[in-house]
Amino acid sequence: MAEAITLEVTRYHPERDEEPSLQSDEVPLRKEWVVLDALNYVKDKVDGTLSFRWSCRMGICGSCGMMVNGAPKLTCATFLSDYAPGPVRIAPLDNFPVIRDLVVDISDFLIKLSRAKPWLIRKREKPLSEGEYLQTADELDTYKQFSMCINCMLCYAACPVYGLDPLFSGPAAIALAQRYNLDSRDEGSNQRLDILSHSDGIWGCTFVGECTEVCPKNVDPAGAIQQYKLTATKEWMKSFLMPWGGGE
Amino acid sequence: MGKRSNEPFLWMLFSAGGVAAALLIPIHLFLFGLAFPLGWLEAPGYDTLLALARHPVTRLYLFVLCSLGLFHWAHRFRYTLYDGLQIKHLNEIINTLCYGGAILGTVVAAYLILRIP
Numbered sequence: 001m002a003e004a005i006t007l008e009v010t011r012y013h014p015e016r017d018e019e020p021s022l023q024s025d026e027v028p029l030r031k032e033w034v035v036l037d038a039l040n041y042v043k044d045k046v047d048g049t050l051s052f053r054w055s056c057r058m059g060i061c062g063s064c065g066m067m068v069n070g071a072p073k074l075t076c077a078t079f080l081s082d083y084a085p086g087p088v089r090i091a092p093l094d095n096f097p098v099i100r101d102l103v104v105d106i107s108d109f110l111i112k113l114s115r116a117k118p119w120l121i122r123k124r125e126k127p128l129s130e131g132e133y134l135q136t137a138d139e140l141d142t143y144k145q146f147s148m149c150i151n152c153m154l155c156y157a158a159c160p161v162y163g164l165d166p167l168f169s170g171p172a173a174i175a176l177a178q179r180y181n182l183d184s185r186d187e188g189s190n191q192r193l194d195i196l197s198h199s200d201g202i203w204g205c206t207f208v209g210e211c212t213e214v215c216p217k218n219v220d221p222a223g224a225i226q227q228y229k230l231t232a233t234k235e236w237m238k239s240f241l242m243p244w245g246g247g248e
Numbered sequence: 249m250g251k252r253s254n255e256p257f258l259w260m261l262f263s264a265g266g267v268a269a270a271l272l273i274p275i276h277l278f279l280f281g282l283a284f285p286l287g288w289l290e291a292p293g294y295d296t297l298l299a300l301a302r303h304p305v306t307r308l309y310l311f312v313l314c315s316l317g318l319f320h321w322a323h324r325f326r327y328t329l330y331d332g333l334q335i336k337h338l339n340e341i342i343n344t345l346c347y348g349g350a351i352l353g354t355v356v357a358a359y360l361i362l363r364i365p
Contacts, residue, residue: 203255236256
């Protein structure tokens with residue numbers, strides 16, 4: 001196995017370094033290796049101080065998102081050989097503050113996510129003895145696509161609006177709110193309306209569509225946002241025509 | 249929750265204008281820009297067009313097409329300035345210029361359409 005590829009990894013230790021720097025390492029170029037394997041090779045064999053997040057290495061946990069040659073990617077699902085002969089440049093996700101090396105601070109996303117209330121809201125929880133909340137296959141289909149989101153934040157790294165305006169709720173949080181809005185078991189859409197139809201919510205989106213382009217799970221956040229613009233406009237018209245409370 | 253935004257109204261005009269412009273203006277361009285001058289279709293005479301333009305339904309159609317198209321432009325240009333030039337802090341001036349321009353254009357369009365003899 002003589003073939004190798006150069007990995008150029010961004011290193012940054014905010015307490016010590018003035019600015020980020022690049023570290024080049026040769027790693028074996030194996031057909032079955034993904035970028036994450038190459039990073040783990042560096043960590044295990046070359047330089048144990050390199051920091052990055054990963055967990056499941058199978059596209060489920062959403063923690064290994066990084067910029068690979070400038071594009072947001074899940075490094076566990078991005079083959080090294082696609083970048084031969086190299087070099088492959090790996091940087092932390094755009095639009096997030098860096099904690100160290102390739103690890104970014106995701107607290108802003110977590111706040112936005114919880115504000116969107118991405119869970120089932122019921123007006124009255126029925127007791128277990130009354131059984132499950134049943135749902136047909138068609139009802140499942142209306143939101144299933146949005147439920148594939150793994151919170152990897154690649155869409156935030158790709159979104160130019162989020163890059164310019166950090167107050168913007170962002171693609172995944174809105175898509176996940178819509179995932180529950182469209183769920184037949186959910187009764188909380190009016191609780192999500194205010195946060196979504198706020199000027200920092202859906203109206204911040206200018207439909208660039210990069211979020212949908214980069215999503216590794218084929219979720220369509222841009223579509224969710226446009227869909228919700230129509231819903232919010234209808235609600236706005238209702239509140240305008242029926243100010244005494246025509247909304248649900 | 250703080251201010252409920254008035255964006256829905258502006259967005260409604262924007263999307264209605266987008267649909268109207270995307271569906272209808274190509275037809276006008278095709279007819280008056282290509283088909284009539286190149287002789288693919290027989291061009292209607294001045295009198296025929298004038299009679300058509302006088303009809304109240306045509307006047308309304310032209311007015312809606314001009315006005316919605318302008319509001320579509322206003323919204324898009326506003327965000328182009330916000331993000332393209334990154335001057336969102338000037339939003340009050342930008343909004344006034346964009347939507348004010350669209351309102352002005354709407355008034356001019358109404359005036360011209362009403363003046364068709």
